[in-house]
Amino acid sequence: MKEELKGKAISIRHRHAGVFFGYICDEGMFDGLIKIEGRRVWSWNGGRLEMSQVSKKGLTERDLLGEWEFVEINMKEGLIEIREIEPKILESAKKLPAANV
Numbered sequence: 001m002k003e004e005l006k007g008k009a010i011s012i013r014h015r016h017a018g019v020f021f022g023y024i025c026d027e028g029m030f031d032g033l034i035k036i037e038g039r040r041v042w043s044w045n046g047g048r049l050e051m052s053q054v055s056k057k058g059l060t061e062r063d064l065l066g067e068w069e070f071v072e073i074n075m076k077e078g079l080i081e082i083r084e085i086e087p088k089i090l091e092s093a094k095k096l097p098a099a100n101v
Helices: 051-057 087-094
Strands: 009-014 018-027 033-043 069-074 079-084
Touching: 009 051, 009 069, 009 087, 018 069, 018 087, 033 087, 051 079
Parallel strands: none
Antiparallel strands: 009 018, 009 079, 018 033, 033 069
């Protein structure tokens, strides 16, 4: 994990884990994992599900979001994209209700 990302607001797109908004907390329990505090984005209603667009526009109550939780993601296999985002966008997403998915 790049130390400069630790504690930063990020969005992650992963082939197996999906899309998450959150903060990078630390290394995971096993080699190649990172631990994030965040939530899964099940679906986004703001247009195409492009990370650049989601990361700039943020999330709304119309989007389907998972619970705010700690998750470990494998950075060695399946990582497609990771972006630093504005902390205010993440804090706004943190306050949205979770969907019953």
